[in-house]
Amino acid sequence: MQLIDGKAIAEQVKQEIAAQVAEMVANGQKRPHLAAILVGHDGGSETYVANKVKACEVCGFTSTLIRFEADITEEELLAKVKELNEDDDVDGFIVQLPLPKHINEQHVIEAIDYRKDVDGFHPINVGRMNIGLPCFVSATPNGILELLKRYNIETKGKKCVVLGRSNIVGKPMAALLMQKAYPGDCTVTVCHSHTANIKEECQAADIIVAALGQPEFVTADMVKPGAVIIDVGTTRVPDSTRKSGFKLTGDVKFDEVAPKCSFITPVPGGVGPMTICSLMKNTLLAGEKVIYK
Amino acid sequence: MQLIDGKAIAEQVKQEIAAQVAEMVANGQKRPHLAAILVGHDGGSETYVANKVKACEVCGFTSTLIRFEADITEEELLAKVKELNEDDDVDGFIVQLPLPKHINEQHVIEAIDYRKDVDGFHPINVGRMNIGLPCFVSATPNGILELLKRYNIETKGKKCVVLGRSNIVGKPMAALLMQKAYPGDCTVTVCHSHTANIKEECQAADIIVAALGQPEFVTADMVKPGAVIIDVGTTRVPDSTRKSGFKLTGDVKFDEVAPKCSFITPVPGGVGPMTICSLMKNTLLAGEKVIYK
Numbered sequence: 001m002q003l004i005d006g007k008a009i010a011e012q013v014k015q016e017i018a019a020q021v022a023e024m025v026a027n028g029q030k031r032p033h034l035a036a037i038l039v040g041h042d043g044g045s046e047t048y049v050a051n052k053v054k055a056c057e058v059c060g061f062t063s064t065l066i067r068f069e070a071d072i073t074e075e076e077l078l079a080k081v082k083e084l085n086e087d088d089d090v091d092g093f094i095v096q097l098p099l100p101k102h103i104n105e106q107h108v109i110e111a112i113d114y115r116k117d118v119d120g121f122h123p124i125n126v127g128r129m130n131i132g133l134p135c136f137v138s139a140t141p142n143g144i145l146e147l148l149k150r151y152n153i154e155t156k157g158k159k160c161v162v163l164g165r166s167n168i169v170g171k172p173m174a175a176l177l178m179q180k181a182y183p184g185d186c187t188v189t190v191c192h193s194h195t196a197n198i199k200e201e202c203q204a205a206d207i208i209v210a211a212l213g214q215p216e217f218v219t220a221d222m223v224k225p226g227a228v229i230i231d232v233g234t235t236r237v238p239d240s241t242r243k244s245g246f247k248l249t250g251d252v253k254f255d256e257v258a259p260k261c262s263f264i265t266p267v268p269g270g271v272g273p274m275t276i277c278s279l280m281k282n283t284l285l286a287g288e289k290v291i292y293k
Numbered sequence: 294m295q296l297i298d299g300k301a302i303a304e305q306v307k308q309e310i311a312a313q314v315a316e317m318v319a320n321g322q323k324r325p326h327l328a329a330i331l332v333g334h335d336g337g338s339e340t341y342v343a344n345k346v347k348a349c350e351v352c353g354f355t356s357t358l359i360r361f362e363a364d365i366t367e368e369e370l371l372a373k374v375k376e377l378n379e380d381d382d383v384d385g386f387i388v389q390l391p392l393p394k395h396i397n398e399q400h401v402i403e404a405i406d407y408r409k410d411v412d413g414f415h416p417i418n419v420g421r422m423n424i425g426l427p428c429f430v431s432a433t434p435n436g437i438l439e440l441l442k443r444y445n446i447e448t449k450g451k452k453c454v455v456l457g458r459s460n461i462v463g464k465p466m467a468a469l470l471m472q473k474a475y476p477g478d479c480t481v482t483v484c485h486s487h488t489a490n491i492k493e494e495c496q497a498a499d500i501i502v503a504a505l506g507q508p509e510f511v512t513a514d515m516v517k518p519g520a521v522i523i524d525v526g527t528t529r530v531p532d533s534t535r536k537s538g539f540k541l542t543g544d545v546k547f548d549e550v551a552p553k554c555s556f557i558t559p560v561p562g563g564v565g566p567m568t569i570c571s572l573m574k575n576t577l578l579a580g581e582k583v584i585y586k
Contacts, residue, residue, distance in 0.1 A: 106426070123420030130419050130468070131460050133399070157487045165471050167424050174467075175423070178458050178483050187489065189482040190471050194450045196480065 001258055002151070004230075004265045006143075009150050010273035014058045017284050021060035024287070032287025033062040034118065034279075035084055035093035039077065039103070040070035045096045048276075052094075055276045061283055064090070074103045078111050085113040092118035092136075092286035094279070115292035118282035121168070130175050134291045136282045141173040143274025144209065144230055146281075148183040151263060153207075153228055160186035161201050163218070163251065164211035169232055173209050198222075210251035220256040229257060229264040232271050248272075294551055295444070297523075297558045299436075302443050303566035307351045310577050314353035317580070325580025326355040327411065327572075328377055328386035332370065332396070333363035338389045341569075345387075348569045354576055357383070367396045371404050378406040385411035385429075385579035387572070408585035411575035414461070423468050427584045429575045434466040436567025437502065437523055439574075441476040444556060446500075446521055453479035454494050456511070456544065457504035462525055466502050491515075503544035513549040522550060522557040525564050541565075 021031060034056055038049045049065065056063035066080065077095070084093045093116055099105050109117075114124040120138035128135035137145075148155060160177050164170035170190060177186040186207065191198050202208055202222040210218050211232035223229065233251030250267030258264050265271050285291050314324060327349055331342045342358065349356035359373065370388070377386045386409055392398050402410075407417040413431035421428035430438075441448060453470050457463035463483060470479040479500065484491050495501055495515040503511050504525035516522065526544030543560030551557050558564050578584050 123417045123424060123426070125420070126423050127416030127418070127420030130423055130464060131416060133416070157489045159489065165473075171423060171468065171471075174471075174483075175464065178464075178467075178485070180458075185485075185487040187482065187484055187487070187494065189480065190467075191480055192471070192478075194478040194480070196450045196452065201480065 001261050002263050003258075004147050004151055004263050004270055006147060006265055006270040006273045009147060010277040012150075013146065013274075013277045014055060014280060017059040017280055020284060021287075025060070030089075030287075031060060031062045032091045032283050033064070033089055034283045035064040035066060035087075035090045037066045037068070037077070037080060037084075037093065037095045039068045039072055039096070039099055042098070045098075049096050051276055052279060055280050056283075059280050059284070061280070061287075062089075070100045072100075072103075074107060077103060077108060081108060081111045085111075085116060090116065092116045092283045094119045116286060118279055118286055120172075120282065126167075126172070129172060132179050132181075136285070136291065137176070137278070138168055138172055139275045139278035139282070140169050140211075140232060140271065141176055142278040142281070143271060144173060144232070145176060145183050146274060146278065147230070147265065147271070148228075153183070153263060155183040155207065156185040158186050158206040159204055160188045160207040160209065161205035162188060162190045162209045162211065163192075163198070163202075164213070164232075165190050165192045166211065169211040170209075173211065177207075177209075212251050214251055215249040216251070216253040218252040218257060220253065220260055223257050223260050225260050226262045227260070229261050230271060231265050231267050234267060234272060294554050295556050296551075297440050297444055297556050297563055299440060299558055299563040299566045302440060303570040305443075306439065306567075306570045307348060307573060310352040310573050313577060314580075318353070323382075323580075324353060324355045325384050325576050326357070326382055327576045328357040328359060328380075328383045330359045330361070330370070330373060330377075330386065330388045332361045332365055332389070332392055335391070338391075342389050344569055345572060348573050349576075352573045352577070354573070354580075355382075363393045365393075365396075367400065370396060370401060374401060374404045378404075378409060383409065385409045385576045387412045409579060411572060411579055413465075413575065419460075419465070422465060425472055425474075429578070429584065430469070430571070431461055431465050432568045432571035432575070433462050433504075433525060433564065434469050435571040435574070436564060437466065437525075438469060438476050439567060439571070440523070440558065440564070441521075446476070446556060448476040448500065449478040451479050451499040452497055453481045453500040453502065454498035455481060455483045455502045455504065456485075456491070456495075457506070457525075458483050458485045459504065462504040463502075466504065470500075470502075505544050507544055508542040509544070509546040511545040511550060513546065513553055516550050516553050518553050519555045520553070522554050523564060524558050524560050527560060527565060 114122040120136040125135045207228040209230045231250035231252040236246040237249040239247035407415040413429040471481045500521040524543035524545040529539040530542040532540035
């Protein structure tokens, strides 16, 4: 069994980006610039955004953090989005989700200029990804592709089961893994709450991408010997022995599944670190204007 | 075994649309207006477009057919697209594919205002469909959903195998059948040229959607008793006994598969007639401005 070290790969990718940025700057080009809008003071969101700002520093990007209180109106937020759309110095930007309930997230996502939508959530980017056209691919599925690539994991003709059909992980992951490409060319099955026999589906899989958000859902009896296991789950499970009071728990029962696998991602330190890394990659692409002019 | 009569359902749907149009007109609203651009004189395209114009008449739509010779430049075609985008009387329009090789089809598709893109090929409509937002769904998958609905075929929790991963049938079909909806909530597997064991995948399926374009690919030994078979294939196979010189042949070996099924679509007369019908449905929605303002 080989552990997929997402943390190490993420560091490596960020160093590669930093080298490219240094070259851009040496050639007289401007540093890629990522802006992030953070609304309110949600603990998780604060951490994510802080990590994104930190990653920008490592990559040599310019970053701007724009904060609003939770009582900002949708109109005010949309006005800021418009401003960032029109700001030539900003190559890409994100609006950290979730947003307060009185704001329609979909309105905000669709207001972002797709050419600056480095989160890859705008319908144009989702559509282009599905058609197989160049676009900003959303962070988590893109990070998983990168891990498969870096570990030279064969995907062509493999049977892949994706657990979960969310818009930001399950569905795009399935679309990407079925495409004529590497990684890709998998026979993909998407399972969800209405799947009749998830255990049997998993047992037939060469690759399992678990993105249900159900702690330790995938157990050893569900896994074929030699399978590749990608664990996207990150549920905070209460743990009184920890200072934080919780433990990040994946969708896979790691201790019993790991010995059966050929490759497995740990939680934390597997898919998680790759997510921010993918955002950095998209920001670099936005800065280089290679996807959209 | 029950034959799914796409021809009859298509007639029924068109009559329903005609009734709605009559009501719109009685209320002083304008008739929905579909425009079609046809480039060159490809036999298949001529037939499709003629059938679309005929279907418009049945539905009570206004239709406009715009013809260009095959040597039209991409710029000239894009100029016409722009003109139709800006023509307030035109609710929706299509550019009949395929286009001559010197024209980039993707450029043309993306030039169409997505609010008039009744073919549902624009990335915004593809993306919205994948996210589960209101949009123009492309014709063939939408027609199949309609058939499943009209025959009250249960889909929730069913194992569905989609054969083929094309952008206009396989991929959207898979996305729609996995969504939290009816028809939908299936456990979907997408198979293609790199799938290791298509026979076994098909044998496990409650519903098979065959869209490979390989005549009589699905044989009786691949089908579970009681399965639902949707045949999207329409390959012209030479047949000297026919005046046309060819026979439209599906992806399913109908004679041997039909007796094993609960439901099956014939070729011709199954999915085919529903495709134009879906286009009419989208044109009605465009005329009513219910999806986009």
